[in-house]
Amino acid sequence: MFKPEKLVRITIQVPARFISAVTAVLAGFRLLHLIRISETHPGHWGYVSETDVDLLTEFDDFLNEIESFLKALQVPPQAVDLNGPIIPEKEIFRLRERVTEVRREVKPVSGGLADARQAMAGEKTLCEKLNFLPADIDLARLDQCRFVHWRIGLIPLQGLEKLDESLSEVHHALIHIGTLEQRAVVVAFGLRADRSVLENALKGAFFETIDIPGQEVSGTVGEMIAGIHSRMATLNRQFESLEQKREGLQKKLGAELLTLREKIITAHNILSARRFFGKIKGTHVISGWIPVRLCDTLRKELEKTTEGQLIFETVSPEDLVEVRRGIVNIPILFNNPLLIRPFEKLTGLYGTPRYREVEPTLFFALSFLLMFGMMFGDVGHGAILFAMGYFVFRRFYTYMDYGIILMECGFFAVLFGFLYGSLFGLEDVLPALWFRPMDDIPYFMKVVLGLGAVLVSLGLVLNLINSLRLKEYERLLSASGLAGALFYWLLVGAGLKYVFSGPLLQAEWSVFWGSAAILLAVMIFHRPFYRLLIAGEPFAKVIGEKGFFTGIAESAVASLDDLMRYLTHTVSFIRVAAFALAHAALFAAVFAIADLVAHAKGGTLFYWLVLIIGNGIIILLEGLVVSIQVIRLEYYEFFSKFFRGGGETFRSFDQEIRTREREL
């Protein structure tokens, strides 16, 4: 939990004929962080494997086609389990056969549905346009006019004035009979002799003729509309029959199509993965990081697949020169329990810890929930947050992590609600199991200052562990190391003594000042001390070095800065109490407003309305503010003490391939 998953670097050499099978096994394992051979020395020398681009393209085409079938048949998404490894070179043949058969079944239905939809949309649009015309106009009779040329259609509304002006020198009539989607429905009349003028003007006005198919221009507009309705009814019947067929096909082929899609994606990933591999003559080289616990299983699986014809090497990170020199980063695979795992994202937002650093997600999660609960303590609000989290958790698969975080925050808010005795701001319903924040503010301040001192101290301890693990021994003597931590604890001890048993005695003051002076001296002179006592450099060299006194001055300023930061960061935790009090004060404000409106006409309704809306606003607004404040305390006051960062996130096999695809 406090350390990332222990990893080992594997290098696999396998004959070319087994590469598909081996990749399929690796894809099945997923927890393999591939090393791009192209970015290593052999890669730079050109020993990089290539993939079958044609085959990859064929899989892409099939994927698009299957996606279109799934969309046409409206198949709902579902998780699919694949049995056995996928060998792309073989799978493609099965896929070709099966897709041809599916296509034969699906195409007529999907095509028929699309045609029916298009025809219905066309008829509907025509009907909408014709609806603007008087029902008794007989368009066929208008066509027979000997001297009059006429057109019916749509033009943009802004163009009407210009159209009129452009026709001003010929006899014409423009009848604006309605408006459809920001366009005017117009009937334009002119003399047959001026036909070209009318046509040119309409062309410039972006005129769209209402297109009435030749055979349908018979009878009055009313009769034409009736004809359209009858055709629409026929189309509807056709559509319904096709819909029934679609539903049948959905039941029959849905599961198979989802499996086919999954197989194509896996095959595609396997082919893409080869770009990460190296190739020397007939042998492929695969390298990556894998959890130690999976190493033996993977080896056995691969030996079985290749009938023992492979070289499987493992190297622990400690034995790698590149790792020791800091050239290669070991990826970090978090290893937290289910309830803590969602907080990994929040840790990741600050940075990725290095392999040897303490993995702080557990501390982050616990302190986050504790502080959230303290600031947002209310049984009712906590329950609502929990319910919201549960809703997100069940309904939105992609945001499941946030659902868990919300549920946990809700739980802690309920817990502190019981401790504070608060239910939707009502403080006379539940007994306070601990204390009521508004009744004892000074006590609350002391509590949060204590919490601040504990979290800052925890940060300092984690920093010492990190310094030891990363062998930063010189840092231990500085203000940001053991010396600084001891000084801080000295101050905290003196503070506690003052709070619990009054001012320090004369002897205690002597010890305090003596220890403080020694620690300050160590902090300021830590660099020369280290060089003289640990590194064993000669005194004359250390003292006589250019910039020695500047270094001491800088060290003094840096030490003072660090110590001040420890104190201010501790005081900063007062915001926990401040926001808890703000939470209670907001309740008071809501109740005051509710009481005011209660005396108006229909007051009871308004009273409850104000309470409900007020509580809603408090949950949303206060919830957001409290979350931001807690994250700030975590990142700025806690993480800044020990977190180094700069590590590389572990990317599983399929994640890495997706990234690569995007890069290409």
Add this chain to the structure above:
Amino acid sequence: MMMTGVFQYSFAHAKTRALRGGLLKPEDWRLLSRCQSVAEVLRFLSGTPYAVAISRLPQGKSDVGLISLALYSDLFSDYAKLLKAVPAKSADLLTALLWRYDAENLKTVLRGIRQAEPGSGMRFLLYDMKRLSHLPMTALLRAQRIPEAIACVRATIFYTPLVHALPQFKARGRLFPLEMAVDTATFRHLAECVKALARRDRKGADDIIGELIDVENLCWLARFRHYYGLSPEEIINYILPGGRLLGIRRLAGLARSLDLASFLGALPLPYRNALASVTDWPEISPLCKRRFVIQLGKVFTQALFQIRLQMAYLLLKEMEIERLEGLLSILQMGLNMAAFPERLAELSSFPVRGGAHVQA
């Protein structure tokens, strides 16, 4: 009112004045007209505020298209600076001026799709507006067909006019109706943004946009009537409303004029004077633009704490880049500026740097 303007525009005013100091001076134009090659022009421009844009050109590339896009990128950086400096409503108007470049980019993409050009090829022909662009360029460059491209610009001012022009495009099989729809939408949006301005800014901005629309209308009339051979009835429908001196009726009369003399005779007096020396249709456009530049120059001597100052500067810079493009094209064709005495005169008398240098 005046005090409000001073408060709102003091920074923008100072910024515009500073930027205007970077415009090429008449002496610069005189020297530029002596350049013998594109490389010489580039060398000269490297000593001007265009240096940054020129330095971004790929090494050894002297294609006029690329150079002109680089020069425009300098204009866009000025737009970005001034957009931050002016009040929100006025910024909308400057943004509306920028839509004209989006319109050009959109037309280029539509032409590319029509000619089945790949998106990767088209990318290098587009104005590099970066964040100032309103177009979903990645999606547009992926579009294979015109209706698909139109669907991509659903969230822009171009969508409805393009949808309305689509039937004409299908009926005539030419991009022209779509291009006209894009242009008219741009200028209509400009006119709407002027109407939305605060009263203090509206009059000055209306004058500039009115002049701009007048110039566009006159150039279009000449082009449509005498290059494209369109009928007057069709041309009248393409007229942009909102001109300062030229209303729809007057423009309709101009569209129906049979020859150059009757065309010039039907113009209002200010334009008749400005175009007095015209002997052929191609001369109309440069002279109209020259008149426009003079009008823009006058803005710098009038009420200053208004958006029209920023508009005038940006339009002046645009005209300057147009001139530079013309100069570069002539040189790239291997022709000598001396062979074009009228262009030479035009270049060296280009009225820039505000009213102080304007000679009507």
